[in-house]
Amino acid sequence: MRYASIFMLIFAGAIFLYALLLALTKDINLIMRHHTANITNKRDYAVKFAKILVFVSIAPALSGIIGLLTDSAFFMVIALIAGLIIFIKLGIKYSKI
Numbered sequence: 001m002r003y004a005s006i007f008m009l010i011f012a013g014a015i016f017l018y019a020l021l022l023a024l025t026k027d028i029n030l031i032m033r034h035h036t037a038n039i040t041n042k043r044d045y046a047v048k049f050a051k052i053l054v055f056v057s058i059a060p061a062l063s064g065i066i067g068l069l070t071d072s073a074f075f076m077v078i079a080l081i082a083g084l085i086i087f088i089k090l091g092i093k094y095s096k097i
Contacts, residue, residue, distance in 0.1 A: 004076065005067030012061035019053035022046055048095040055091030059083030 022030050028042040031049055039045045063080035067073070 001067060001071050001073055001076075004073070005064045008060045008064030008067060008076070008080070012057045012059075012064060015053055015057035015060070019050040019057065022053065023050035051095040052088070052091035055087040055094070056084070058087050 018030075023046070026043040026046045028039070028046050031046065059080055060083075062083050063076050066079045067076040070076075
């Protein structure tokens, strides 16, 4: 179970790095086209999208830490699912999309 925890931490880090790159460059071309349908202010949208991704990256990081501490797949999955639901809602609330 340690490998799954380490993978979750690496995955969370990758999402966080992508969000950081997106926020620093403010480049809308780094986001897939179907997520950027009718956008007026592209630079602002890129920053808001990056904020949501930072919140989303917390869920797999939390799941990976719980997996390392408890060595239980059940708690890892529960933390991932609950974390995704909670942190996506928080990300949308704080980025005001």
